[in-house]
Amino acid sequence: MNVIALQLANQRTARPVLALECERDVHRSESDPTRNSVPLRFTLPAPNQGAMTAQTVQQGDLVTVVGLEVHVQLETDTKIFCGCSTEQTDEPNENVCPVCLGLPGALPVLNEGAVEAAVKIGKAIDADIPEETRFHRKNYYYPDLPKNFQITQYDEPICADGELEVSVEGTRRSVTIERAHLEEDPGSLQHVGGGIDTADYTLVDYNRAGTPLMEIVTAPDFRSPDEVRAFLAELEEVLEYLGIFDAERDGSLRIDANLSIIPEAEIDGDNADEISADALEAANRTEVKNISSHKGAQKALAYEETRQKNAIQRGRAVEQETRHWDEARGITVSMRSKEEEKDYRYFEEADLPPLRVSDWKEEIAIPELPSARRERFGDEYGLDEEAASKLTSTKQVADFYEDVAGEFDPDLAATWVADNLLGELNYRDIEITEIEGRLEEVKRLVALVDEDEITAKNARETVLRSMLDDGRTPDEVVAEEGLGKTSGDEVRQAVVEAIDENQGAVEDYESGDDGAINFLVGQVMQKTGGSADPSDVNQLLRAELED
Amino acid sequence: MSESPETADPEEVRHVAQLARVGLADDEVDQFTRQFADILEYFETLDEVPEVDREADLANVMRPDVERDSLESEEALRNAADTEDGYFKGPNVS
Ligand SMILES: [Zn+2]
Numbered sequence: 001m002n003v004i005a006l007q008l009a010n011q012r013t014a015r016p017v018l019a020l021e022c023e024r025d026v027h028r029s030e031s032d033p034t035r036n037s038v039p040l041r042f043t044l045p046a047p048n049q050g051a052m053t054a055q056t057v058q059q060g061d062l063v064t065v066v067g068l069e070v071h072v073q074l075e076t077d078t079k080i081f082c083g084c085s086t087e088q089t090d091e092p093n094e095n096v097c098p099v100c101l102g103l104p105g106a107l108p109v110l111n112e113g114a115v116e117a118a119v120k121i122g123k124a125i126d127a128d129i130p131e132e133t134r135f136h137r138k139n140y141y142y143p144d145l146p147k148n149f150q151i152t153q154y155d156e157p158i159c160a161d162g163e164l165e166v167s168v169e170g171t172r173r174s175v176t177i178e179r180a181h182l183e184e185d186p187g188s189l190q191h192v193g194g195g196i197d198t199a200d201y202t203l204v205d206y207n208r209a210g211t212p213l214m215e216i217v218t219a220p221d222f223r224s225p226d227e228v229r230a231f232l233a234e235l236e237e238v239l240e241y242l243g244i245f246d247a248e249r250d251g252s253l254r255i256d257a258n259l260s261i262i263p264e265a266e267i268d269g270d271n272a273d274e275i276s277a278d279a280l281e282a283a284n285r286t287e288v289k290n291i292s293s294h295k296g297a298q299k300a301l302a303y304e305e306t307r308q309k310n311a312i313q314r315g316r317a318v319e320q321e322t323r324h325w326d327e328a329r330g331i332t333v334s335m336r337s338k339e340e341e342k343d344y345r346y347f348e349e350a351d352l353p354p355l356r357v358s359d360w361k362e363e364i365a366i367p368e369l370p371s372a373r374r375e376r377f378g379d380e381y382g383l384d385e386e387a388a389s390k391l392t393s394t395k396q397v398a399d400f401y402e403d404v405a406g407e408f409d410p411d412l413a414a415t416w417v418a419d420n421l422l423g424e425l426n427y428r429d430i431e432i433t434e435i436e437g438r439l440e441e442v443k444r445l446v447a448l449v450d451e452d453e454i455t456a457k458n459a460r461e462t463v464l465r466s467m468l469d470d471g472r473t474p475d476e477v478v479a480e481e482g483l484g485k486t487s488g489d490e491v492r493q494a495v496v497e498a499i500d501e502n503q504g505a506v507e508d509y510e511s512g513d514d515g516a517i518n519f520l521v522g523q524v525m526q527k528t529g530g531s532a533d534p535s536d537v538n539q540l541l542r543a544e545l546e547d
Numbered sequence: 548m549s550e551s552p553e554t555a556d557p558e559e560v561r562h563v564a565q566l567a568r569v570g571l572a573d574d575e576v577d578q579f580t581r582q583f584a585d586i587l588e589y590f591e592t593l594d595e596v597p598e599v600d601r602e603a604d605l606a607n608v609m610r611p612d613v614e615r616d617s618l619e620s621e622e623a624l625r626n627a628a629d630t631e632d633g634y635f636k637g638p639n640v641s
Contacts, residue, residue, distance in 0.1 A: 076612050083615030092633040096623045097615075113612030132606075141567050143637055190634070197641050203634035206623075336641075343566055353605035 062312065063264045064305050065275060065283075066228055067220035068297075071213050071254040072239060073185065074117040075246050079210035080184050081108030081151065081352075086212075088249065092205035100184075100210035102147030107351050114212035117244040118158045118182050119360045121214055124238050124369055125177050127162030129358045135182075135349040140339055143204050144186035152215075154346045157181035158355065164238070165371055168230045175231055176219035185211040208251070220258065220280060225301035228257065232294035237370045241395045248431070255297050260285035261308045261318065284320040288332055291325050300325040304332050373398055381410035390418040396432045397422065400439055407443070408450050416446050420460050424468055441467060445474040455533055458483045462530075482529050494527040495540045509545060517541060555583035568640075 079086055082099035089095065098106035122129050136154035159180035166173050187209035193200035216235070222228045236253065239245035246252055266279035288304055291297045308318045323332040368376070370392045377388040377398075391401045391414065404413040421442055425432060432439075445467070449459045463477045478484055498520050499506055508516035517538060524537045560579045564571045571579065617623075620633055629636040 078612050078614050083610070083613065084617045085614050091620065093620050093623050093635070094633075095617050096620075097617050101618075101623060109608065109610045111612050112609040115609065143635075143640055189640070191639065194639075199639045202637045202640055203631060204637060205634055339566065343562075353608050356606045 061264045062261050062309055063266070064223055064225075064301075065220045065260050065262055065280065066222035066225075066301060067258045068216075068218045068222070068228065068231070069256040069258075070216040070218075070232070070235065071185075071256075072121075072216065072245055073249065073252040074114055074212040074214055074244050075249075076111055076113040076117065076212055078111055078113070080111050080114045080182065080212035081210055082106075084210065089207060092203075092207060094207060096206045096209070100146070101206055102145075108151060108349075110352060110355070111212065114182060115158070115355065115357060116360070116364055117212070117242070118180070118214055119357060119364050120242045120244055120366050121180055121216070121239070122159035122162065123361055123364065123366050124242055125159065125162030125164050125180070125216075127159035127177065127180065129159060129361050130156060131358050132156065132354050132356050133158045134354040135352045136346045137349050139345045140343070142186075143202060144189055144209070146187065146206060146209060150184060150186065151349055151352070152183035153181035156354075158357070164231065164235060166227070166231045166234045167371075168227050173221075173227070175221045178217045178219055180214055180216040183213050183215060185209060185213045220260075220275065225298045225305060228301055229294045229298035232297055234370070236294065237393065241367055241369055243367075243395075251292065253292060253294075255291040257288045257291060257297060257301055257304075258285050259288060259301055259304050259308065261305070261312060284318045286318070286320070286332070287322045288325055289322060289335070290327075292327070296325065296327055299330065300327075300332060303330065307332065367395065370398075377401075381405055381414070383410070383414055387414050387418050390422065394432065396436070400432065400442075403439075404443060404446055408446055412446065412450060416442070416449075420464060424464055428468060430468070435468075438467070441473050448474060448478065454478055454483050455531065458530060483531050491524070491528060491532045491537065492540065494524045494532070495537065495544055497527065498523040499541070499544060506545065555580050555587060559583070 073086075074080075076086060078084060079095075079100055082097050084095040084097050084100055087095065099108055119129060121127075133153065133156045135151050137149040138152050138154070139149045141148050157179040160178070162177040162180065163174045164177060166175055185208050187204055187206040190203040190205070191199035192203055218231070222231065232253075232255065236245070236247050240247060260280060260283040262275065262279050262283045266275060286304060286308070288300050291300050304323070311318050319334075322335045324335045325332050373392045374385075374388045377383045377391060378385065383391065390397075392398045397417065401413060401417045404417055422432075425435070435442075442464075445459055445463055448454050448463075449456055454463065459474075462481060462483060463474050466472050466477045466481075467474060472480070502520060502523060505516045505519045509520070520541050521534055521537050524541070525532060525534060557576050557580050560576050560583055561571065564576075564579070624630045624633070624635065627635050
């Protein structure tokens with residue numbers, strides 16, 4: 001029988017030690033069979049003076065701890081160490097040269113644009129840009145690396161000690177970013193004729209090799225998959241604001257997440273953010289790889305959290321291992337990992353002199369970031385949090401809102417941009433950037449509503465939709481559909497006609513059936529082609545029928 | 548790396564071979580162990596090189612983010628042992 005004997009031992013050092021004594025998880029079918037015979041057994045260090053207290057851990061006593069490594073493709077025109085284009089193409093090995101193919105004698109030269117983007121990130125996360133920073137070679141043998149090493153940064157990254165504020169369910173939290181460094185993206189592999197283990201052969205495309213990447217490493221500050229998702233969404237927004245990241249691009253965001261489950265008692269009551277390094281060390285963690293979006297991160301980590309908690313509750317050990325997120329199946333699977341950190345034999349990249357760019361932090365400007373802009377939208381335009389948040393979701397949306405709010409009433413502008421425009425775009429799966437050239441037309445439409453030329457309903461349901469679906473201008477739609485607001489005389493004429501033609505409804509109304517008025521309103525609307533204002537019509541009808 | 552490089556041991560050779568994804572037979576392991584030791588010993592010659600001044604203090608060597616011509620795909624693949632549809636082709640790797 002599996003007996004959970006999770007014990008907390010308080011040593012003289014007051015360092016709590018988590019100990020698990022249990023049998024292996026027999027369901028780990030995908031793991032390396034050679035490891036199956038070894039029972040996992042973690043035994044306690046000898047307790048000091050009987051200070052040990054044993055307790056069975058309940059679900060509520062466990063806390064999830066997550067730290068992230070986020071790889072972000074920087075949106076430069078060329079690769080980080082050569083002048084090949086970073087544009088995605090249909091043909092393999094089209095954007096390659098001796099440098100990114102790792103041909104003998106080719107020398108890397110650093111792309112200034114990638115360094116600028118890195119400094120912008122550093123500024124946005126309020127990181128230190130050290131006086132001097134340099135590159136290292138990380139050695140491993142895999143065909144996605146043509147040189148058998150990856151140029152990256154090791155002990156002197158370009159950004160250190162930053163933070164990013166995130167709002168999680170209304171509570172603001174600051175996430176520590178330990179470091180962020182520049183490196184080159186590997187190429188991409190296709191395993192042909194089977195899965196990664198069973199393929200017949202491998203096809204290699206080096207178009208992606210050398211695309212600049214920034215690896216952003218957080219402290220283990222997250223306590224739930226929801227927090228991770230909120231952080232990643234915020235990070236994506238910030239990166240897009242900086243104009244250095246394209247979220248739409250395939251593979252532009254790749255996440256590795258370290259997740260461990262530790263007893264709640266390990267968390268200092270006064271400071272819930274602080275977990276001792278010892279406690280984290282004592283708990284086995286899994287590194288989940290192959291996550292490619294903030295939604296994927298939430299799903300992958302929720303799965304992994306449940307898997308580990310279940311294992312602990314059944315008295316099984318959580319193995320320290322690397323797991324692969326299988327998006328299609330919605331599960332994580334064990335991966336064999338061959339290398340330990342020392343096996344990468346990091347050494348200095350002698351072909352690249354050091355960087356001294358700490359003063360760039362002052363020289364390079366970055367735009368107002370989403371969180372600051374959200375707050376300002378509340379103060380300046382009186383928007384509630386939801387509207388402010390929608391309107392700052394991308395820089396293009398926020399810029400357009402400010403453009404419209406500058407000319408019209410900020411509330412009208414908010415309705416038009418946040419609800420009507422974004423709603424219709426969303427429905428059609430169109431990004432605002434795709435209709436950038438037509439935003440003036442949207443403004444013209446808001447002007448027509450503001451000047452009372454057309455009804456808000458027609459503007460939204462007919463004009464805007466037709467603009468998006470048929471590519472017509474607002475004035476064309478208004479003219480061709482006869483949507484110009486009908487003059488008062490025409491409406492009055494239609495009211496009189498409707499009363500004459502529908503005596504039955506009139507009698508119903510007069511005998512106290514107030515609902516009959518709606519039928520008459522509908523008749524008038526029909527006669528005016530929908531261009532009259534229904535509440536005006538309602539009033540006119542009532543006035544007419546009173547007489 | 549090993550503390551005493553002049554005596555490379557077979558275990559280390561096997562480990563390095565595994566990292567490099569190279570399969571070695573037992574007699575090859577012996578052969579490489581001897582060769583590792585020879586090579587490492589040879590590198591010790593560097594200890595005899597007198598210290599010299601560093602090269603000129605280079606820093607911030609960068610190029611503008613401007614595209615340059617890449618290789619023609621045909622040229623890029625010319626040295627490859629095997630190709631398929633514009634890809635480099637190799638054995639299965641996991
Ligand atoms: Zn290149």
